Amino acid sequence: MATEEEKQQVGYLDEEQIVEFIRHANQLEHPREMIIDVLRAIQKNHCWVPDEGIELTATILGLTPLEVEEVATFYDKIYRQPVGRYPIHICDSVCCWSRGGEQIANHLQQQLGIEMGQTSADGLFTLLPSCCLGSCGCAPGLMIDQCFHGHLTVESVDEMIEKLRQEATA
Amino acid sequence: MTATQLLFKNRRPGETVFLSGYRATGGYHALARALREMSPDEIRQLVKASGLRGRGGAGFPTGIKWTFFPADKPNPKYLVCNCDEMEPGTYKDGELLRADPHQLVEGMIISAFALQTNVGYIFIRYAYEQQAQNLRRAIAEAKAAGYLGDNILGSGFDFELHVHGSAGRYILGEETALLNGLEGRRPNPRLKPPFPAVKGLFGRPTTVNNVETLANIPHIVTGGAHWFKDLALTVDGSGTKLYGLSGHLQVTECFELPVGIPLRQLVEEYGGGVWRDRKFKACLPGGASTPYLTAEHLDVALDFNSLEQVGSRFGTAGVTVFDDRTCMVAVTLNLIRFFARESCGWCTPCRDGLTMVRWLLETLETGQGSLEHLALLKEQLQNISGTSFCALAEGAMGPLAGLLNHFEQEIIDHIKTGRCPFDF
Numbered sequence: 260m261a262t263e264e265e266k267q268q269v270g271y272l273d274e275e276q277i278v279e280f281i282r283h284a285n286q287l288e289h290p291r292e293m294i295i296d297v298l299r300a301i302q303k304n305h306c307w308v309p310d311e312g313i314e315l316t317a318t319i320l321g322l323t324p325l326e327v328e329e330v331a332t333f334y335d336k337i338y339r340q341p342v343g344r345y346p347i348h349i350c351d352s353v354c355c356w357s358r359g360g361e362q363i364a365n366h367l368q369q370q371l372g373i374e375m376g377q378t379s380a381d382g383l384f385t386l387l388p389s390c391c392l393g394s395c396g397c398a399p400g401l402m403i404d405q406c407f408h409g410h411l412t413v414e415s416v417d418e419m420i421e422k423l424r425q426e427a428t429a
Numbered sequence: 430m431t432a433t434q435l436l437f438k439n440r441r442p443g444e445t446v447f448l449s450g451y452r453a454t455g456g457y458h459a460l461a462r463a464l465r466e467m468s469p470d471e472i473r474q475l476v477k478a479s480g481l482r483g484r485g486g487a488g489f490p491t492g493i494k495w496t497f498f499p500a501d502k503p504n505p506k507y508l509v510c511n512c513d514e515m516e517p518g519t520y521k522d523g524e525l526l527r528a529d530p531h532q533l534v535e536g537m538i539i540s541a542f543a544l545q546t547n548v549g550y551i552f553i554r555y556a557y558e559q560q561a562q563n564l565r566r567a568i569a570e571a572k573a574a575g576y577l578g579d580n581i582l583g584s585g586f587d588f589e590l591h592v593h594g595s596a597g598r599y600i601l602g603e604e605t606a607l608l609n610g611l612e613g614r615r616p617n618p619r620l621k622p623p624f625p626a627v628k629g630l631f632g633r634p635t636t637v638n639n640v641e642t643l644a645n646i647p648h649i650v651t652g653g654a655h656w657f658k659d660l661a662l663t664v665d666g667s668g669t670k671l672y673g674l675s676g677h678l679q680v681t682e683c684f685e686l687p688v689g690i691p692l693r694q695l696v697e698e699y700g701g702g703v704w705r706d707r708k709f710k711a712c713l714p715g716g717a718s719t720p721y722l723t724a725e726h727l728d729v730a731l732d733f734n735s736l737e738q739v740g741s742r743f744g745t746a747g748v749t750v751f752d753d754r755t756c757m758v759a760v761t762l763n764l765i766r767f768f769a770r771e772s773c774g775w776c777t778p779c780r781d782g783l784t785m786v787r788w789l790l791e792t793l794e795t796g797q798g799s800l801e802h803l804a805l806l807k808e809q810l811q812n813i814s815g816t817s818f819c820a821l822a823e824g825a826m827g828p829l830a831g832l833l834n835h836f837e838q839e840i841i842d843h844i845k846t847g848r849c850p851f852d853f
Contacts, residue, residue: 289631291613295596320613329615333773334596336555352517353717354675354749356763390599390767391517391717392556395675395747396682405558 307338343378348389348402360399437685440528448570451531459647464584472543478654480667485639497626500545506634508549513602516716518747521671522640524683526560530567536643599771604637617775618819662689666732676749693727707752715744718824720831756851757836762790768825779822782813796848
């Protein structure tokens with residue numbers, strides 16, 4: 260069962276998730292191997308991982324917050340700062356670069372009125388540079404919500420942004 | 430296409446083959462044969478005789494790697510599959526798992542039996558969510574069919590297999606960093622020795638193999654060592670290879686072709702030639718860390734030894750082509766930016782050295798460099814080569830060495846004209 264302290268943190272994980280993670284952790288000899296799973300679940304619910312999320316992960320897995328933090332801060336797909344509803348990971352590695360990735364990144368920055376690393380004023384989009392996304396045959400590409408979009412053109416990117424804006428207001 | 434298809438045999442555009450489709454083309458026959466007719470040692474000998482070399486980039490002979498593993502020591506000991514494919518230009522494992530995930534599952538069960546391990550992990554990168562889902566489904570299907578779990582096919586052998594998701598960063602592809610990541614520790618690489626075969630995951634003996642390497646195992650069991658070896662076009666080569674094409678080609682897809690196919694044939698026949706009617710200038714033959722090949726190398730056979738002889742590496746066989754309007758200083762700057770950003774920061778040659786190289790290339794590319802910068806660039810190549818804690822910075826020196834070997838004149842042109850000569 261979840262403790263009182265854990266119940267107060269249900270904004271990050273619902274009670275069922277907490278119970279399931281604790282059950283799984285109890286079966287493992289090294290519960291620490293679940294750190295990324297728990298952090299990713301928190302991020303899915305809350306868009307990013309605040310300090311309370313680090314503490315919750317530590318409580319579930321029987322670790323210190325520092326042991327979780329030193330892992331969380333290593334990975335670029337764990338967000339330790341607020342991001343927009345749709346973080347956009349733009350590949351800037353060599354295959355995408357060779358097929359116009361820079362122009363796509365510049366266009367997105369202009370369209371959204373932000374620089375890389377920033378979030379748009381409406382809170383919807385954060386632009387993040389990413390290393391190779393593993394779809395080099397479909398360059399240039401980007402990733403939103405673990406979904407890859409390739410063969411990008413200025414037009415297709417505009418369409419995608421518009422679609423996401425509509426989805427967000429629907 | 431007439432090339433023999435093993436790994437891409439079941440591949441259809443936009444489709445994933447699961448258990449029934451996989452079994453329809455002979456799937457899990459090799460597992461039954463291995464468990465019923467072969468001893469673990471016989472399988473290890475077979476893989477050694479097949480000449481299979483690791484498909485993750487380093488090309489170490491798989492059978493020899495397996496001899497370092499204490500198969501007869503008591504469990505727990507682990508088999509780990511490295512699916513952290515993140516070297517720019519490399520997307521073959523992603524394609525394989527998109528099409529036919531059971532191949533990896535079967536390959537891992539046979540390999541686990543050969544190595545006598547009861548637990549396996551597939552460490553998979555964040556961006557491969559679809560592939561991770563495919564694997565989870567394939568594992569569930571294999572379990573239900575009696576290929577995974579306890580007493581597999583009545584053999585008395587037990588094996589459980591887990592998918593472990595990651596959250597980015599190229600360094601996780603380094604096998605000891607991967608093991609730290611899998612354990613939930615900060616994924617800096619570990620000091621070697623001890624090697625993972627002695628002290629790996631959770632301090633226990635561990636073998637780490639690439640996706641494509643493990644997916645080849647069922648085919649070797651079915652076809653035999655000689656048959657597998659003869660699939661290659663080179664005398665000392667072995668098997669087929671997944672070649673991922675990218676960059677300035679007409680066709681940028683992934684093909685399964687024999688090891689040893691000439692670069693020219695790959696570029697012209699399969700890649701459809703260089704795009705926009707331009708000329709071939711250079712390529713990375715096997716991912717971001719392999720020194721460039723130029724037009725003079727078009728007839729070289731794509732294999733480990735033949736590429737080493739011309740000063741490059743086969744790597745992952747992710748071939749990225751650059752046309753004759755590409756600035757190779759700019760290409761190298763892009764690659765060094767990647768390596769510098771992905772450095773874990775653990776050792777000085779990588780953390781500070783790559784930053785220095787990046788600055789030097791930025792200065793040269795924008796036309797603000799002098800011959801002194803060029804000399805410093807050469808000095809950094811010497812400083813970093815062989816001095817870093819793991820292979821990341823060493824790999825970063827691949828394209829830098831290639832730039833200095835083949836395109837030094839291009840650097841000098843930047844210095845002389847005070848600008849990038851390719852900025853039209």
